[in-house]
Amino acid sequence: MKSYQINTINNLHKISVAPMMDCTDKHFRMIIRKISSKALLYTEMIVAQSLIYTDKKERFLDFNSEEHPLSIQFGGDNPKMLEEAAKMAQDWGYDEINFNVGCPSPRVCSGNFGASLMKEPIKVAKCIESLKNNCSLPVTIKHRIGVDEEDSFDKLDSFVKEIANAGADRFTVHARKAILKGLNPKQNRTIPPLKYDVVRKLKKNNPKLIIEINGGFTNIDQCIEALNDLDGVMIGRSAYKYPLRWSEIDQKIYGESTKSKKASEIIFSLVPYIEKHLKNEGKTWDICKHLINLVEGIPNAKVWRNEISTKSIRQELSIDYLSKKASELQKMGF
Structure with a gap:
């Protein structure tokens, strides 16, 4: 089992690169790390149950020491399995743990995790508590602004407060709701309208919580504008498809004097x-x-x-x- 020195993290990352299935493996993360030494990187989502029962744990958990700071994202709804997953994440040397409550994939939702869990805030709270109680890492959550017809601001605000009370350290909010029936995952990234104002209102209602925004960001200037109201910005498909468009993250976001690489x-x-x-x-x-x-x-x-x-x-x-x-x-x- 590997053991890397864990970087000091204060739960505040101005820019992060979203966990994306079939995209954010360790090889892609090494490429992005050449572009930015500061952005927080994520693994692809790892289903806690799959991790517990596989005899090839290294295939799920392995990463390069250069990738820090690095967050591991788990999916699942079983607190006992998440307890074991949290211990593994800490032992392996990850910097933090993220819990997925935003993925709209039918396969994920049929397993009762991902976006469908937003309808069960008490269960999500128990999962967060299980992760928090079994490691010393920051535990964060990624979720949508709503699911299907359960998309009122009051429900979103109540959900976040419930999860905050369970100990979540940071909230990454995809500014679209998820539509679980009728749209595939790709459509769920484009068809439900972006509502940045909802995320800004959520932050205003919960000023002490660390809240970052995700969804539709395609350039650094957009991120700088969002950071006027929110604690962080998570970029996704644009970082994967056009990585060099983000070559000035360290300079423009973090004030570094390093030269952008070609x-x-x-x-x-x-x-x-x-x-x-x-x-x-x-x-x-x-x-x-x-x-x-x-x-x-x-x-x-x-x-x-x-x-x-x-x-x-x-x-x-x-x-x-x-x-x-x-x-x-x-x-x-x-």
């Missing part, structure tokens, strides 16, 4: 990591499926991405070839 610099810096991954019988596609998103807005960007993708999928991509393609970017100033 795509070629990030690729070159990842070469030792990719080599290590290959020595451990990994595949280049594991990393390159994320890495290709660094290249956009330049001449023949689509051709560059297709070449890397095709060779990666066919397991024909060598480190030398990747370095050559990074050199091409460097010569163009990217």
Whole structure:
């Protein structure tokens, strides 16, 4: 079992990159960490029950020490299993634990966790208490502004107060409600309208709580504006699809004087990591499926991405070839 030194966290992260299934694995997080040393990163959601019963716990829990600060996100509704998951998260060296009450996936909701749990605040409170009582890490929660027809502000405010009393350290609020019947997860990220005013009102009603906002943020200036009223901003799909658009997070949000990295610099810096991954019988596609998103807005960007993708999928991509393609970017100033 690994044990990393835990970073000091004061529960306040101005910018974080959302947990996204099939996206925010350890390889993507390594890429983002090259872009920002400050943003809080998240694992993909891990179902507590799956973690407890698997004999391959490392597959769920493993991460690179460079990824700190890093939050592990759990899904589930069984306090006993969450108790065990909390102990594992602390032993493994995570910086905090996040509880998922926002995912609208039918598979997740059929298991009675994710967004459907917003309809059961007492059960959620028990889950938060179980996590808090079995580790010394901050325990946070990610949720929606409502679910189906249960979307009044009073219900949302009551839910947050219930969870705050259970000990939640921070609330990440996706400013859309979830529609569990009739919309798929992708539609739930776009069709229900964003209501930033509801999240601002929630913060105003609960000024002592740490409340951050999530949903629809596509640039740093939008985040800076949101931070006038809220404690943090979580960015999602935009960070995954267009990572270099966020290259000035540390400078503009955290006041760092560091220089933003270009795509070629990030690729070159990842070469030792990719080599290590290959020595451990990994595949280049594991990393390159994320890495290709660094290249956009330049001449023949689509051709560059297709070449890397095709060779990666066919397991024909060598480190030398990747370095050559990074050199091409460097010569163009990217």
